Amino acid sequence: MKDVASDSEHWAGAAAQWIAWARAPNHDAFWAYRDALADYLGTATGRALDVGCGEGRVSRLLKACGYTVTAVDPVAELVRAAEQAQSAHDYAIAPARELPFENESFDLVMAYNVLMDVVDVPEALREIKRVLRRDGTLFISIVHPLADLELLAETGPNAPSDTHARYFERRRFETKVESRGLTMHFAGWAQPLEAYMSALESAGFAITSLREPAADLREGRDHMSRWSGLPLFLWLQAKLLPFHT
Numbered sequence: 001m002k003d004v005a006s007d008s009e010h011w012a013g014a015a016a017q018w019i020a021w022a023r024a025p026n027h028d029a030f031w032a033y034r035d036a037l038a039d040y041l042g043t044a045t046g047r048a049l050d051v052g053c054g055e056g057r058v059s060r061l062l063k064a065c066g067y068t069v070t071a072v073d074p075v076a077e078l079v080r081a082a083e084q085a086q087s088a089h090d091y092a093i094a095p096a097r098e099l100p101f102e103n104e105s106f107d108l109v110m111a112y113n114v115l116m117d118v119v120d121v122p123e124a125l126r127e128i129k130r131v132l133r134r135d136g137t138l139f140i141s142i143v144h145p146l147a148d149l150e151l152l153a154e155t156g157p158n159a160p161s162d163t164h165a166r167y168f169e170r171r172r173f174e175t176k177v178e179s180r181g182l183t184m185h186f187a188g189w190a191q192p193l194e195a196y197m198s199a200l201e202s203a204g205f206a207i208t209s210l211r212e213p214a215a216d217l218r219e220g221r222d223h224m225s226r227w228s229g230l231p232l233f234l235w236l237q238a239k240l241l242p243f244h245t
């Protein structure tokens with residue numbers, strides 16, 4: 001079933017929750033990976049596009065790295081929040097499948113924890129390819145497939161009795177997380193790594209770098225200790241293959 005409307009609809013309903021969740025200092029996982037992400041990105045110049053920017057924290061990091069940043073998200077409330085926090089230099093409201101930019105306009109396209117929310121990942125990657133310069137870099141963060149299995153075992157439809165791993169299926173997840181006074185509804189799809197690889201390949205991308213960052217437990221992040229022994233996120237950098245049409 002291709003339900004194109006539903007990917008950003010969930011986020012439109014969860015926007016206020018997300019802004020509170022993402023902006024509470026040290027609250028969610030992002031904070032335990034932010035320094036490693038900054039190190040991995042390094043300092044840079046050029047134009048970066050932050051696809052699915054949310055309230056703007058990754059845009060702010062890209063800006064701090066030296067990029068001229070355009071932040072785009074299909075949810076107007078999130079783009080407004082990103083703009084209010086001066087997260088980027090430019091802003092647009094659009095889904096990944098329909099980016100309102102010229103061909104080959106960006107040196108870096110960032111899709112940070114976004115592709116799990118996208119109905120049609122191959123379509124999104126083809127559109128990202130269109131706006132990326134031929135020598136540009138695509139940066140993707142997804143929930144690590146190992147973490148997906150672990151989380152699904154706890155929160156999946158039949159948990160905790162459903163012990164049959166279903167790694168090879170594309171699986172819908174919808175979950176409400178309550179943590180330290182805040183609530184967040186997440187929804188999206190978990191899918192095998194091979195599905196991401198195949199979407200990258202067919203769009204003409206080759207993976208050039210991969211990281212499995214461990215959570216940084218400093219600064220009172222004991223609540224993240226489980227993710228110091230298991231990867232929560234998978235980071236990929238990809239480049240366009242020459243001669244791919």
Ligand SMILES: C[S@@+](CC[C@H](N)C(=O)[O-])C[C@H]1O[C@@H](n2cnc3c(N)ncnc32)[C@H](O)[C@@H]1O
Pocket residue numbers: 007008011012022051052053054055056057058073074075078094095096097111112113114117118119
């Ligand atoms: C988990 S949040 C991540 C936000 C931000 N990248 C971050 O890491 O803080 C997922 C984001 O993806 C956006 N999103 C959902 N469907 C999308 C789509 N089809 N195209 C682009 N972004 C989408 C949501 O609106 C939301 O802002």
